[in-house]
Amino acid sequence: MSKYDYIKEEAFKANMQLPELKLVLFTFGNVSAADRNLGVFAIKPSGVPYEELSADKMVIVDFDGKTVEGDLRPSSDTLTHAVLYKHWEKINGIVHTHSTYATAWAQSLRDIPIYGTTHADHTTADIPCAAPMNDEMIKGNYEYETGFQIINALKEKKLSYEDVEMMLVGNHAPFTWGKTAAKAVYNSAVLEEIAKMAYITESIKADALRLKDALIKKHFERKHGPDSYYGQV
Amino acid sequence: MSKYDYIKEEAFKANMQLPELKLVLFTFGNVSAADRNLGVFAIKPSGVPYEELSADKMVIVDFDGKTVEGDLRPSSDTLTHAVLYKHWEKINGIVHTHSTYATAWAQSLRDIPIYGTTHADHTTADIPCAAPMNDEMIKGNYEYETGFQIINALKEKKLSYEDVEMMLVGNHAPFTWGKTAAKAVYNSAVLEEIAKMAYITESIKADALRLKDALIKKHFERKHGPDSYYGQV
């Protein structure tokens, strides 16, 4: 028994959702779940196949990226998670995948335009794609810098991490986050679907138009904010 | 026991078909089933995951959109269903999904051209895409107006809801209907397949031609009308 059992279980269950939702091939993804009171998060061990995962294999890491408990090496993306948890105080879950369509958008270095209400139900902004970092940063503390790359790209676009819970890292792949690990996983699946729909939309109509503001606002507010009326109270 | 048990069961079963037919991600869809004698319909509760649904969770609503029975809040699209049931007297089932290819067509604001007999087997018209409503309507009673948006788009194109049981709402997603909830679900799956085929057809041949009238007529009449000879008597 450990005081970290709860987030280990949460991180384990959330990680197992990735192959079920067809968001990862082999080990191309990871989920973490944080406990703000304990100042740590549980994350998938690096390179361990999903079929061999269990809750007790999750690694406990603090917000500086130092391993606190666990026999295995944590995900190679651990420092990116740590940076985001440290700077974004209201998130408790982070997901990184290489899901096919979102990754293709990241490879194209394009933001995903908001083409419809499926997108607006989740955020009012185009899904931002952070530019690849400069060569010095890449050669330096790469995963740590990836965290700042994400934080800075949101800032530059004047977006809040509470409003936009998903993002593309240019030439790399998507990251998503949320108030829980389960919500971050949900966001990963939504992003993949939005990415696929936007790709097909542009194939059907090369000059497709962004959704107009009134519809963006309406759909977002149906699901979010004080006047939302989606779901159960 | 309730006099609504039958349509609750019908709506429940029809809703459960959506994930099975891969027409919905998470809760992005809903089905309703109407009882004309009782003047009500049963509809999915809002935001409840399919794996947690059961017949007794269905909400009973009248054709003005007022909840008649049920502990849960009905689908946020309930008023759209209510408007359609009220105006189209011969339908008893309605489906709304965000299925991938049909939604991409809706996002492109294009009607789906009738390119082949798979389409003509089900309707003789291009699948209509209703233009997005004006900003005043969006800010007003949005879901209620969506119902009229659908009804008016059909009228403008001089189409009957009995002949065309599927439609795209521009920038949003598809709606389908039918004489039963099961038929409306069937129509949703057919629409998604037609949408995918039309997309691929245009990729293979940018200037693909619409099906000629004689073939449209022939295929539709094989399956519909007095001289149909498809299926069992």
Added chain:
Amino acid sequence: MSKYDYIKEEAFKANMQLPELKLVLFTFGNVSAADRNLGVFAIKPSGVPYEELSADKMVIVDFDGKTVEGDLRPSSDTLTHAVLYKHWEKINGIVHTHSTYATAWAQSLRDIPIYGTTHADHTTADIPCAAPMNDEMIKGNYEYETGFQIINALKEKKLSYEDVEMMLVGNHAPFTWGKTAAKAVYNSAVLEEIAKMAYITESIKADALRLKDALIKKHFERKHGPDSYYGQV
């Protein structure tokens, strides 16, 4: 017990392969299996869902399209099957599907170019697409004429039904055939895969070149003819 039990069983099993190979949505397809000695074929009843099929529901029809045994109405495409069996003496199985990619090629009215060895392993020709029939024929005995449309398109292209066991009917969908019903089903799955690969190939390289003759010949002869060396003796 009936002397037709064997082909009923064969047709039943072959029909059940279609949903398993994801070649049909709902009832959009049918398979028949012929017995040349008895001069009949067993075919799927019209409009019956695959999950309700059984061997005893197969309908026995002669090569003129007349029902010989069975309580159900045979597939609406029965006359097309009958015409092909009557004219092509060496085939004992026919399949019709509306599989997604092959149907999209049919809707584009294009032959599928032979772009690689996957295609050449099965036939040396581009997969022919028969032009839509003229309006008089459509209004006449449509399914009967569809049989001749297939036969004549092959003749015009100087192809033999023994060398090319698959074809697109323009604006409609694919038909395949073979020495057995199982082989015809195999051909349907191969056609769908070839159609998908050709579509992606052209997307990757708009002016992709047909496979050169030496490779076509080599790959076809590896699997077919006196010097073949694929499979077990």
Added chain:
Amino acid sequence: MSKYDYIKEEAFKANMQLPELKLVLFTFGNVSAADRNLGVFAIKPSGVPYEELSADKMVIVDFDGKTVEGDLRPSSDTLTHAVLYKHWEKINGIVHTHSTYATAWAQSLRDIPIYGTTHADHTTADIPCAAPMNDEMIKGNYEYETGFQIINALKEKKLSYEDVEMMLVGNHAPFTWGKTAAKAVYNSAVLEEIAKMAYITESIKADALRLKDALIKKHFERKHGPDSYYGQV
């Protein structure tokens, strides 16, 4: 019991992974596993459906392509495997598939550009596409020449088989290899995913740029070489 049981079992298990990973339709693929001490490899028998495979049906072949043990005829691609094992001393597994997206790239005769880190995690080079061989070689010992076609294409591009474990044979399909049969299968699945992502990337952005050198180097070295830090020690 035979001294070859171990590699038969290894080859069998690796072959069974191909349909599970959706890399093969019917029998369109094969895996072999080598034992360097015994100077032989175990390979799938030709044309046998995966559902009928078992370890004892694997065929034992030496590095000149001569069958050493086994009642069945080995894969028609056996000589290609033999040539590669003979010339590349550090590989112990080879896979050939006709996986959809990789085959479409092979049919387009294009190398797969390195567009993102998913690709760079596995190799620093574009995935090479070997030009189709000349007609004399095709008419000659085709499968044997295919081996040399692969070896020579790598040489011409100054690539090492230890750095690039996957390749496209122009107009044909992919081959992958690795230190074990399991690793070669893994590479086949990775190649298919990279091929799909690159195809979508170019559809989203026609003039997508190759990944810059610093990112290629960083991602490859995260997973490979003396300073790698991915996975467990």
